Amino acid sequence: MQRATMPLASSTSGVMGTGVEVYDIIQIRSSYLDNKYWGQNRSYSEWQVKQDNLEEMEGIFNEPSDTGVRKVMDEFFTALDELSKKPSDNTCRVAVIEKANILTASINRNGHELINNVRDVNFDIKAKVEEINSLSARLASLNQQIFNFELGGHKANDLRDQRNVLVDDLSSLVNVSVSEVAGPNGNNYFDVKISGISLVSHTSFNKITTVEKELVTAQKNGISDMGGGKISQVVWEGMGNQPVRIEGGELKGLLDIRDGDGVGTNYRGLPYYLNKLNEFAADFASKFNEQHAAGTDLSGNYGKAFFNLPDSPAAINCLNFSVSKDLVANPNLIAASSAGNGESNNENVRKLIEFRSNSAVFTSAKGTPDDFIKAMLSSLAVDSSQAKRMTQNYETMVNQTLVRRTSESGVSLDEEMSNLVKYEQAYKASARLITTLESVLDTTINRLGLVGR
Numbered sequence: 001m002q003r004a005t006m007p008l009a010s011s012t013s014g015v016m017g018t019g020v021e022v023y024d025i026i027q028i029r030s031s032y033l034d035n036k037y038w039g040q041n042r043s044y045s046e047w048q049v050k051q052d053n054l055e056e057m058e059g060i061f062n063e064p065s066d067t068g069v070r071k072v073m074d075e076f077f078t079a080l081d082e083l084s085k086k087p088s089d090n091t092c093r094v095a096v097i098e099k100a101n102i103l104t105a106s107i108n109r110n111g112h113e114l115i116n117n118v119r120d121v122n123f124d125i126k127a128k129v130e131e132i133n134s135l136s137a138r139l140a141s142l143n144q145q146i147f148n149f150e151l152g153g154h155k156a157n158d159l160r161d162q163r164n165v166l167v168d169d170l171s172s173l174v175n176v177s178v179s180e181v182a183g184p185n186g187n188n189y190f191d192v193k194i195s196g197i198s199l200v201s202h203t204s205f206n207k208i209t210t211v212e213k214e215l216v217t218a219q220k221n222g223i224s225d226m227g228g229g230k231i232s233q234v235v236w237e238g239m240g241n242q243p244v245r246i247e248g249g250e251l252k253g254l255l256d257i258r259d260g261d262g263v264g265t266n267y268r269g270l271p272y273y274l275n276k277l278n279e280f281a282a283d284f285a286s287k288f289n290e291q292h293a294a295g296t297d298l299s300g301n302y303g304k305a306f307f308n309l310p311d312s313p314a315a316i317n318c319l320n321f322s323v324s325k326d327l328v329a330n331p332n333l334i335a336a337s338s339a340g341n342g343e344s345n346n347e348n349v350r351k352l353i354e355f356r357s358n359s360a361v362f363t364s365a366k367g368t369p370d371d372f373i374k375a376m377l378s379s380l381a382v383d384s385s386q387a388k389r390m391t392q393n394y395e396t397m398v399n400q401t402l403v404r405r406t407s408e409s410g411v412s413l414d415e416e417m418s419n420l421v422k423y424e425q426a427y428k429a430s431a432r433l434i435t436t437l438e439s440v441l442d443t444t445i446n447r448l449g450l451v452g453r
Helices: 031-061 069-085 090-150 157-173 216-220 249-259 270-293 325-329 347-357 369-409 413-447
Strands: 002-004 008-010 014-016 020-022 177-182 188-194 197-201 208-214 230-236
Touching: 031 090, 031 157, 031 177, 031 249, 031 270, 031 369, 069 090, 069 347, 069 369, 090 157, 090 188, 090 197, 090 208, 090 230, 090 249, 090 270, 090 325, 157 188, 157 249, 230 249, 249 270, 270 347, 270 369, 347 369
Parallel strands: none
Antiparallel strands: 002 020, 008 014, 177 188, 188 197, 208 230
């Protein structure tokens, strides 16, 4: 800010100005645009995290491809079809076992990859919590420095710029609300809150932390090998493990991806797709085993369980879904014949092939095994497209607000360049005026009245 300096008094020419002086430098910021940017930034960061993780899930299933579940399932039923043509042929029986192993291995691999993603996201959540605590500590320290510096009436503009950058970083991690209120001594107090609870209160801050809780989803599906069966819950430290109400930012995106089971209005995250794989493995194995047990093997005995039955009370899931070891060791145990028939026929294997078009295999919805996988992959595609669309929309909004915010508090190169051209032209015009006046005075004083001398 500038102001006129004291003029000089002269007895001959009156008062002579002495120019201006810079007496203060202040920030020009719009609190409205700041809060708008922070709100949009948290939503953009949340959907960006979801987009990245959903794209990674699409890579896990890798559909359509020659290694996807639908492809290997088709190959399994094709092998059964070949067996129906030669029910006593050992080569066809071995091929059925091999294709069944490939099918179960594909389900196992997808399940393990999803669980590994749960562990990775859980680790990211802990890292984000530590990052939030680090930013909070730095904000509290900057608040103290700003407060001390401005006690003398000066403006700590550089420190305030640093603080604004930290709040920008914090807004991408979690939903924050910022307020700066005047204190009793004329200095401002700067507070940052998460869902109404103070994270940074002027020169002090509250830490958030993670505590371990049982993973209910894993227990329901008989999966114990999921990071110890526990996940991290974000709570306020020193407040009786009160949960932090997280409504935006990268932390919200990670929590939705890790915990979203798709029940009701819950987000469809990793648990949802893990549950779908578990349902596929459990229902497919149960119904297939039931039909297999109704037939007889090459020795005329009733069929054993085709897919392995885990020890009670564990249920079949995407991790333990496997072919019976007895059948792997002896393909002659495949019950291809009808019950009560001493000779080898293809009546039972034909019924097993019908599972390919059976729409009553699964308990949650009607549809063939291929329809079930397609429905699950369609849900993933829809979720991924939505995340991508929301990310792009919020990115546009953030960029627009950032431009307005920068034009309010920053330096516009275009504006400064136009001002530079304007002042340069004004200087040239002033210089020409002085040159013209000098020429007029020279003519008036030195050249007029010389005639007759």
